[in-house]
Amino acid sequence: MIDSNIFEKILKKRSIFKNRDVLRHSYTPEYLPHRKEQIEAIASILLPALSGETPSNILIYGKTGTGKTATVKFVGKQLEEVSRKMNVHCYVHYLNCEIIDTQYRVLATLAKVLGKNVPMTGWPTDQVYDELKDAIDKRNQTIIIVLDEIDKLVRKGDDVLYNLSRINSELKNARVSLIGISNDLKFKNFLDPRVLSSLSEEEIIFPPYNATQLEDILNQRAELAFHEGVLDEGVIPYCAALAAQEHGDARKALDLLRISGEIAESRDDRVVTKEHVKEAVRKMECDHITEAVKTLPNQSKLILYSMIALYESGRRKFTTGEVYTVYKSLCRKIGMEILTQRRVSDLISELDMLGIINSIVISKGRYGRTREIKLDIPVDVVKEVILDDYRFEMLRRYEGGYLTNSSLELFE
DNA sequence: CCTCCACCGGAAAGCCGGGTCA
């Protein structure tokens, strides 16, 4: 065929996405479907900011992908817009505490944003605090500080929250109010009661989206993200249904849609179908597991590897004891320290919690009570991930032979 | 109905690296 005009080829390839960034979580859309109630609630709490009063602090809860961050950013943007028109000094500063995760960094970052020159390390904390106070108080303004993933901050002590929550009493001209966002309801328990009561003057809960709501969200984004007609009908409801089954996680739904599109694109398909979505689900699961396995501690990796060894010798179910015997012999072969069975048992339950393996405690009557372990993961992928670790390089030498010699006969 | 297997899983103490404070 001579239809090999290079531009035509590229154009064809481009035919799926109009703008794929719309499907990323960093994107804040023009309007947020099904969050009217929360938007209005936040807006009415922040309203006093426009008339020079201090808005109440807000604590926001909700699982991942329920639109907390997007909503807050959205309302914040609108507030800044109006205040500019009204000639009021009112600013919203957003911090993600997963990245900025210590008292010092929070204060320093804020001070920097407000135009102070504070080094990111080195100063005593209270000096930074004073600088920050100074920066805030230099004119009549309202500063709203958004602390996303605030639970991450609390784990390392709640001094910042304590300081920030009473900063108002030390200011003459300016006002500060806080918005904390968390997906962990339990984090309140770790908080000093005084901080908690000041922080949670208002509480707003973001419920998970249901399938129909997710569908609306996806439709809205898909219109911007995809060229017309590339989505097979049923793709969006399918993605929505899958995500709704989990936690009503919009982030997941969007990921699903984007990855489906990417898969279709990479195969030069013109239309995204349900099949692509199914493929995307598989890919996401696989990526998730690979990631989890990569970050596993060494001992857990070796335990998992022992299970894979058993699996490859044809076994589909195994007990703690069997895994332990194989594990011990592998430890000896590669000269790793051998943990006790008690500990290994704990590590096995950890693997179970992570969803890498499936285990249940069953009783086999006379033959004891034990955990029955099953692997339902892409074994060869996981195996490669483990062997990729340089510390397990030497395991490759035993490939295929590890069970025939010493360990297998142990449980004959 | 009792036994007894092969492990479960709680409690507590030890070890270790890192951080804090006088």
Add this chain to the structure above:
DNA sequence: TGACCCGGCTTTCCGGTGGAGG
């Protein structure tokens, strides 16, 4: 700087247990 503390990981010890087989 050394005494001390903290939290995570691991070991030790041990009581507990569902159900096949007698």
